[in-house]
Amino acid sequence: MQLFWPVALFILGSIFGSFLNVCIYRLPRDKSPWNPSRSYCPHCHEKIAWYDNIPLVSWFALGAQCRHCGSYISPRYAVVEFLTASVFALTYLVMSGRGEPAPVIAVYLGLMCLLILSSFIDLELRIIPNEITLGGAALAPVVSVFIPELHANPALGRAFVFNHESLFWGPLWACLAGMAAGALVTWLSGVAGKALFRREAMGFGDVKFMALIGGFLGWLPVLIIFFLAALLGAVGGVAHLLRTREHHIPYGPFLSVAAAVVMLWGDKVLALLKWAQIGGE
Numbered sequence: 669m670q671l672f673w674p675v676a677l678f679i680l681g682s683i684f685g686s687f688l689n690v691c692i693y694r695l696p697r698d699k700s701p702w703n704p705s706r707s708y709c710p711h712c713h714e715k716i717a718w719y720d721n722i723p724l725v726s727w728f729a730l731g732a733q734c735r736h737c738g739s740y741i742s743p744r745y746a747v748v749e750f751l752t753a754s755v756f757a758l759t760y761l762v763m764s765g766r767g768e769p770a771p772v773i774a775v776y777l778g779l780m781c782l783l784i785l786s787s788f789i790d791l792e793l794r795i796i797p798n799e800i801t802l803g804g805a806a807l808a809p810v811v812s813v814f815i816p817e818l819h820a821n822p823a824l825g826r827a828f829v830f831n832h833e834s835l836f837w838g839p840l841w842a843c844l845a846g847m848a849a850g851a852l853v854t855w856l857s858g859v860a861g862k863a864l865f866r867r868e869a870m871g872f873g874d875v876k877f878m879a880l881i882g883g884f885l886g887w888l889p890v891l892i893i894f895f896l897a898a899l900l901g902a903v904g905g906v907a908h909l910l911r912t913r914e915h916h917i918p919y920g921p922f923l924s925v926a927a928a929v930v931m932l933w934g935d936k937v938l939a940l941l942k943w944a945q946i947g948g949e
């Protein structure tokens with residue numbers, strides 16, 4: 669029975685991944701993810717039968733080709749399904765392992781979906797749609813008030829701001845402080861980057877994206893995410909420049925990877941930082 673939940677979450681994740689694929693295509697093209705409800709081939713517009721739409725299986729079974737028109741289906745479909753499935757199972761294992769309550773695990777799974785969605789849209793089109801960033805940021809205070817445990821795990825640096833006693837104002841302040849910290853640090857670095865390099869480094873989409881992440885995770889985790897993403901971005905940016913001679917790289921995927929690392933292993937990152945601080949003195 670120990671395998672039941674991880675396997676169930678892997679399967680659930682692959683189904684969510686399949687839906688994320690639909691959103692990755694439709695959201696930035698101003699098409700509704702619900703209408704039409706059935707998936708269709710973007711080339712011949714033929715509806716895709718259920719047996720050709722099974723997560724993780726169909727892309728391989730079809731040999732990366734549409735059954736009707738034979739046009740190429742991007743491996744992105746299989747990648748997103750496998751990634752979401754793995755992230756769901758891993759998130760469950762790590763979070764239940766440190767005794768997090770089920771509602772917090774559920775919110776984190778939802779947040780992981782938003783990170784995957786934003787990253788793949790940003791990779792493809794260099795934007796993060798407002799439906800995700802502003803929609804998610806608007807949701808953060810509501811979720812924080814209904815699930816106050818989201819901001820109340822001292823091991824993760826998730827503590828109510830000002831140690832507020834109230835189960836309403838405490839998590840609400842923690843959420844708003846996280847949003848402000850995420851947006852401000854990203855915006856300031858964008859302004860500084862523009863002044864230093866005379867180039868647009870950080871888009872306003874990234875500012876809104878970090879407000880969303882901060883709203884769910886709080887001010888300390890979002891600041892750690894900012895610096896971790898900058899580190900990953902520096903390494904990734906140099907590699908990208910050497911490979912393609914292209915300066916502009918989408919920053920959303922770096923922010924997302926950093927956010928996922930802090931969500932899963934933030935307690936370990938914090939312990940490492942505390943150790944480095946003590947070691948430095």
Ligand SMILES: [Zn+2]
Nearest residue numbers: 709712734737
């Ligand atoms: Zn087709």
